[in-house]
Amino acid sequence: MRHNIGALGARLARSRKFERMRRDFEQRKHEHLQSCRAVPAKTPDPTVLAELNTDGVAVVRKFFDRDTTDSVVDEVMSTANALVAGRYDGPLRTLAEHETGLYRIYDIDPSTSHSSRQFFDNAFIAQLANSLCVPGMHVFDQYLDYKAKVGGRDKNLSYHIDHWKTRIKAFLLLSDVTEEQAPFVYLSGSHREARWRRRWDWGYETRGPEGATLSIDQVRSLQHRYRFVERTITGTAGDLILANTRGIHRGNELQRGTRLQLVSVLVMNGPPTYAS
Numbered sequence: 476m477r478h479n480i481g482a483l484g485a486r487l488a489r490s491r492k493f494e495r496m497r498r499d500f501e502q503r504k505h506e507h508l509q510s511c512r513a514v515p516a517k518t519p520d521p522t523v524l525a526e527l528n529t530d531g532v533a534v535v536r537k538f539f540d541r542d543t544t545d546s547v548v549d550e551v552m553s554t555a556n557a558l559v560a561g562r563y564d565g566p567l568r569t570l571a572e573h574e575t576g577l578y579r580i581y582d583i584d585p586s587t588s589h590s591s592r593q594f595f596d597n598a599f600i601a602q603l604a605n606s607l608c609v610p611g612m613h614v615f616d617q618y619l620d621y622k623a624k625v626g627g628r629d630k631n632l633s634y635h636i637d638h639w640k641t642r643i644k645a646f647l648l649l650s651d652v653t654e655e656q657a658p659f660v661y662l663s664g665s666h667r668e669a670r671w672r673r674r675w676d677w678g679y680e681t682r683g684p685e686g687a688t689l690s691i692d693q694v695r696s697l698q699h700r701y702r703f704v705e706r707t708i709t710g711t712a713g714d715l716i717l718a719n720t721r722g723i724h725r726g727n728e729l730q731r732g733t734r735l736q737l738v739s740v741l742v743m744n745g746p747p748t749y750a751s
């Protein structure tokens with residue numbers, strides 16, 4: 476009897492602790508979302524800001540001309556090919572998933588690619604991101620992203636959210652992307668705060684990316700309930716895709732050729748408790 480009461484007490488304490496953690500989390504999320512709201516007066520482009528706000532995704536066609544993207548490709552290709560061949564021994568941080576065919580080179584320096592600075596240090600992208608959150612945003616990560624294996628299945632092919640916080644990913648296409656070159660997929664509107672998010676936001680908070688993936692059935696049911704429209708974003712070299720990856724998104728399997736792009740990840744400025 477005494478044993479049962481003890482076990483019950485422990486269960487109650489655990490459940491109270493869990494409730495406290497959850498309340499604290501909801502409060503932090505609320506604070507983050509209060510700060511991360513658009514400041515139209517700061518935007519370099521009201522249309523793109525409005526699209527990002529409403530849909531969570533926006534595309535700027537021909538953001539860079541072909542000459543500029545060709546220069547970037549010329550400068551980075553030997554390094555990317557060396558990485559694929561397992562011969563890269565330079566100083567840059569890399570990701571090389573030979574099995575899935577996903578390759579990344581982080582923090583590309585001007586000596587590797589001078590032209591890519593036009594993207595990585597781009598004033599339009601910085602200003603746009605600053606207009607999305609009251610305290611502004613800063614770069615969290617930057618990399619060259621290369622998909623080089625037809626049929627390769629990296630973990631981004633599952634529907635997922637990157638975080639419960641607003642996170643802007645800017646993708647600059649360096650090669651043409653048709654349905655066959657693994658176009659990015661985004662569920663328009665899924666970045667907005669709504670009841671369904673509680674499960675996955677908490678999942679990310681407690682289990683990281685593993686707790687932030689969604690099955691196809693879950694996505695279809697949410698689409699039906701919330702009228703999210705799935706967008707598959709094809710384009711040509713020089714197009715810029717901007718996405719709030721707090722929303723549901725995924726990659727696609729490469730069916731032909733390769734896909735090359737530059738990626739900048741931006742997060743909100745501020746104290747780590749509610750920024751990133």
Ligand SMILES: O=C(O)CCC(=O)C(=O)O
Nearest residue numbers: 631658659724725726727
């Ligand atoms: O490769 C892609 O298009 C998907 C990228 C993605 O899911 C991500 O960066 O979180």
